[in-house]
Amino acid sequence: MTGLDVVLVAVFAAVWLVPLGLAVRWERRLRTERRGLGPVPEAAPETAAPRMRVEDGRADDRRAEDQRAEAPRR
Amino acid sequence: MRWRVIGGAGLATLLVASALIATQASRQFYGVDHPVNLLFYFHVSVAWVGFAGLAVAAVASAAYLRRPLPQRSWVAQAAVRVSFAFLTLTLMTGMVWGRYIWNSWWEWSDIRLVTALLVWFIYAGYLVYHREAKHAADYRRGAAFCVLAFVSVPITVASTRLWQSPFHGTTMTGDSVTIHLPAFLLALAGMSAVYVYLVALRRQVHAADQFIPASERPRS
C-alpha cells in the first residue's frame, strides 16, 4: 500500500467521519447544555436570561437571590 | 427527535449507497480505471447539498433581516456551518481525485475546484465573524453579509468560468462517464438527510446556547 493509497482510504473515511464527528460533538454539547435546563424554550437571544449555568454537569441557579428572575417576561 | 430519525435514515441510505457503489458502480471514468473514481458519488452529492444549503442560509438571513426572529438567524448560521464542512469535503475529495487522475493536487484550470475554494473563503469569513458575535445587532450584520455573499456567488462562478474554459467536460453528462444512477441518487438522498439532521441539531445547539453566558460557550 503506497502513501497515496493511505490518502485515498483517509478521504473515503473523512466523507463519513466529518458529518459523524459533527453529529457526535453537537449531540454531546446539546445534552450538556440542556442538563438542568429542562426543555429549552425558544426565546430571543437577548430576552433569555441566564437562569442556569452548567458547570461540570452541575446546574447552579445563578440568579436564585434575584426574585425578579422568576417574573414572567414578554 | 424526528430530526434524529431523518439523520439515521440518511446514514442507512448512505450505507446502502456505499454497498451499491462498491459492488455495482464502474470504476472507469475518462478512460482511467481506478477506485478513486468511486469518490465521485460522494464528491458530487456533498457538493450539491452543500451549495443548496448556502441558498437556504441566504433565504433565512434575508428573512431574519425582514423580521429578526432569532430562529431564522440560527437556521442561517447552522446551514452555513454545515455547508462549510461539506464544502471542505468537496474540496478534499476533488483534490485527491485530481491527484490520481491528473497527477496534481491543484489545477487552476479546473474552475469547479477554484470556485469551490473561493466560496469556501467567503463563508470562512462569515464563520470567523460569528465567533465574536454577541448581540442581536451583530447577528443582523452577519445576516447582511450572508445576503451579500450569496449575491456574489453567481458572479464569482461566472467570472471563473470566463477566466478558464472548463478543463474537463461537465461532470455528469460526458460520454466517458457512466454513472450508476440509483447509487448516485441514493447517495444524494442520504447526504441531504444527513445535512438536514445536522442543521436541525446545530439549530438546537444555538437555542440551548442562549442560556449559557457567551464566555462559557464552547467555541464551535
Next chain:
Amino acid sequence: MTSLLPARPQTSTVPARAVAVRLEHVTKAYGARPAIDDVSLTIPTGSSVALVGANGAGKSTLLALLAGLLRPTSGRVTVHGCALEQRREASPRVGLLTHQTMLYDRLTGRENLVLHARLRGISLHRVDMALEQVGLVAAADRPAGSYSHGMRKRLALARVQLHEPDVLLLDEPFAGLDPDAQQRLARLLAALRGTTTILFTTHDLATAAAHADEVLQLDAGRVSRAGHPEDAGAEPADPDGASAPAAPRARPAGMLRTAWIVFRKDLTVEARGRATTSAVLILAGLLAVVLGMAFEPLAGNPRAVAGVLWVLVVFAALHGLTRSFDEDAHDDALRGVLLTGAEPAGVYLGRVASASVVLLAVALAALGAVAVLFAVPFPSGALPGLLVVLALAVLGLAAVGTVLTVIARHSPLGETLLPLLLLPLAVPVLLAGIESVATLLETGALDGGWLRILAFYAVGMLAASTIVFEHTVEG
C-alpha cells in the same frame, strides 16, 4: 410597573396633558444582562424629568431607547404616539445628546449644523439661531476639531435642538461645562420648560432638583423611586398624541438628496485633510515599488502589469475604506447623521459615491506609477477603455466595501476582519480587472465579457447593499 405619576381619578379638574413619552414593559438586554429591566412609565408633555442613578444603572440606555437608537428587547416605546422601533419616525420629534458629541472634526461648527439642518430638511436660519443660543457665533467658522471640550458640548447642544424637538433627551448635559456655559444651559432649559419635554441624566441631586419637575431614580435597570410631582393634577389621561403639537414638521431629506448631502460632506472632509487620499497614495506607491522589485522579470509583460495594478487598487480600497470610516466613527458622527432620520440607503449611496471618487483618483495614480515602473507600452486609444474599467471596478469595490467596513468595524476583530470579508467577495472585480486591462494593453480593445462581469457586479452589489446597509449600522 412603575408609573411616574400615581393613578388618579379621572374627575380631576385640571385639564389633562398629553403623554409625551410612554414606555410599556420595556426591557433592553445586552447579551443576557438586562440594562433596562421591565420599565413602564409615562411622562406628560412639557415636563422636565431628571434621571439619577449610579454608573451602569441604565440611564444612558434608557435615553438611547427613547431616541430610537436602540431597539428594546421587549416592550414598547412611544413618543407622542409614534412607535420608536423605527428611528426615522422618532427623529423629527426627538433630540438626543449623548456622551459623544457626534460632530465632524474637520467641518466647522456652522458646517456641522448646516449638515444636520439639510438632512432634517429644516431652514438654515435655524443654524444661526442655534449658534446664538449656545454662544458660539464667534467660533462658528472654526473647525469643530479645534474646539475645547465645553465648546464641543455646546455645539452638540445646538445640534440636538436645531429642529426644535418635542422631546429633548440629554445625557449628563452639565458635565464638563464651565460655570458660564452651565448658566447658559440652565437658561436654555428654563426657556424650554413647559413647552418641550426634557429628560436629562445627572449624578448631582442638586442639579436634578434645580431643573426638574420630577426625579426618577434608576437602579440596576429598574425605576426604583418616582419623584413626587409638584403638579398634582397633571395626570396624563389623553390618548397618546391626541393633543400633541400639530405644527407642520420638516420632513427629513429623501434618499437621493441624503446621498448628495453625504457625498458633499465626505468630499469636503476629504478635501480638508486629504487624509485618506495621501495615505492611500503612499501605500499604492510603496506597493508598486515593492512589487516592482519582487517581480522585476515581469516588467513589460502586460498580464503581469495588469495583475500588479489590481493588487494596488484592491489594497488601496481596503486601506482607504477603513481610513475614510475613521472620520465617521470618530465621536459617533455617523450615528448623528442617522439620528436626523436621513434614509440609511441615502447615506450608503453618498458614501459609496465619495469612496468611488477617492478610489478612482488613487487607481489612476496607480496606473501611472505602474506604467512607468513596469515600462508598459500603452496602445493609443486604450485610455478611455481603461477609465471605464477602472470606474466600474472601483464602483463595485466601494459598493461592497462600504458595507463590509461597517460590519468589520462593529466586530471585536475590527480591521483584521475586513480583508477576510472583502477579498473573497471582490474576486470577480479582481479577475475582470486584470483580464480586461491585460487585453487593453495587448490589443487596445475592450473585452465585452469582462466588462459585463464588472457591470453586473457593481449593479448587483449596489442593489443588495443599499437594501442591507441599514441593518449594519445599528449599535
